[in-house]
Ligand SMILES: Nc1ncnc2c1ncn2[C@@H]1O[C@H](COP(=O)(O)OP(=O)(O)OP(=O)(O)O)[C@@H](O)[C@H]1O
């Protein structure tokens with residue numbers, strides 16, 4: 001005879017606080033947003049329209065042009081981060097972890113400081129620096145005889161988005177640097193010394209020993225960058241306003257959502273269409289995270305030492 | 306091909322001198338073991354030979370060439386670490402072949418060298434595994450294999466067996482002795498283990514606080530130690546130190562190995578009481594507390610019956626006792 005397993009109530013009890021808090025502040029608003037995107041405001045109150053808002057978003061040229069523009073800009077924003085921020089972060093971490101580097105703690109802090117600054121300060125400061133009228137960039141370039149290179153980068157359609165992406169890189173490069181630095185420090189000294197005995201030094205040591213061992217951290221950084229970039233809003237808003245000028249050249253999904261949801265200047269806020277955009281953003285990020293979790297992370301091995 | 310000479314090498318960390326001027330010469334093909342208490346600088350000295358640690362002053366000379374300023378990989382030395390230090394992301398085969406690949410050796414040559422080493426160490430079934438999928442003993446063999454593949458003229462081992470269990474330690478010790486015979490390379494080996502030191506070494510270097518206390522063949526150190534430190538450090542159980550005055554000797558201290566102390570139930574030599582008995586089957590260790598000399602150890606052959614608190618008499622075998630002066634130096 002086997003005794004019946006008693007119901008283990010304590011598991012539910014221990015889970016309850018986290019589940020309740022998470023439900024209240026994450027699940028409920030998420031479902032609320034999804035729900036909101038299925039209605040349209042009419043004079044007689046909200047009316048269920050199914051996927052009607054999405055049909056408008058993707059079918060109506062007025063909406064879909066803006067959406068694809070924002071998505072395209074967002075993808076470029078992400079590409080700049082992946083190609084500039086993360087390699088530089090890895091490079092800085094590799095330099096910092098070199099035992100011969102002096103003042104490493106100072107550099108580490110100095111590079112990380114912008115990350116803790118407010119977007120408002122960063123956006124404003126860079127706007128001032130790059131201003132063609134009173135910014136210091138033109139005169140600094142002038143001091144080294146490169147004045148000809150200067151252009152009002154934030155004001156030109158072709159360069160504004162790239163310039164802002166680089167400002168964002170400047171601000172956040174400390175995060176990949178710290179994560180990779182921690183990963184590099186977790187490689188035991190003796191492994192690095194064994195490599196030294198084997199004649200694997202300098203760059204080949206980085207490529208053949210360190211890089212394979214920090215790949216999982218690089219994966220994490222990529223997905224953090226992806227989520228962060230597709231949720232970005234603040235820096236563009238501070239530097240270029242909700243219209244994300246010039247001529248929507250710096251409009252990303254976050255600013256597009258903001259304008260739609262809350263309205264801006266002559267545009268009247270439309271919470272239902274805003275919710276539809278928010279849902280689309282949610283699905284894009286979800287898809288990206290799924291690709292990472294199931295396609296990439298399972299292939300990255302974590303090694304214990 | 307693999308001779309080593311240390312000329313008055315010193316090492317200073319910050320303000321503390323860790324290695325205080327060591328001179329040593331190791332002949333080609335010799336197996337030299339460094340022993341000494343924890344923190345005496347054995348690992349530091351080994352790492353200085355490897356080039357992983359800078360030499361503060363003095364010179365490291367390999368085959369007559371001063372290599373003090375030469376990079377580790379250029380010295381033709383291989384090192385086996387206590388923690389194995391394998392590359393976790395590479396298979397056993399790649400772990401062993403990486404150094405040759407880095408040096409630009411042709412594929413066939415790498416495959417041959419890895420094949421030879423893995424055959425020597427019985428690693429063939431594991432060549433495609435990664436270190437995480439191996440046992441401790443197998444990992445240590447891979448680490449040794451990685452050293453062999455480079456065909457160095459000098460091998461350095463830093464306590465390579467201390468993470469292994471007792472049985473594996475014996476097996477790997479025998480393997481290392483066999484490798485030394487087959488490869489004929491010079492080996493320098495750091496250990497805490499008396500048995501490893503005595504069985505493997507051609508010569509043992511006893512270090513204390515960054516200085517060489519004595520260098521010699523294992524039996525030389527055992528039978529003819531230069532001072533009380535070496536006498537006490539080599540040999541297990543430890544040598545007994547008796548007070549010379551109480552024995553009517555001119556020497557300050559008289560050292561007697563536990564097997565050279567006779568024990569009997571009557572007589573009037575050194576009286577004492579049995580405080581503990583350890584029966585190991587092949588031998589019996591009797592610990593005797595003496596009023597004058599403190600706790601003494603007697604080693605007896607076979608199984609012997611002594612009970613705790615029994616009164617006994619100890620007699621040193623006169624020709625086998627060693628005499629030391631007040632500073633611990635041997636009186637001959
Ligand atoms: N990088 C370092 N900086 C400062 N002091 C060090 C450093 N490395 C070692 N030491 C000191 O040097 C002394 C010798 O260390 P070492 O590791 O050579 O000892 P050891 O003889 O190998 O000891 P063990 O048998 O415990 O391994 C120790 O007192 C240690 O504290």
Ligand SMILES: [Mg+2]
Nearest residue numbers: 347348349463
């Ligand atoms: Mg040590």
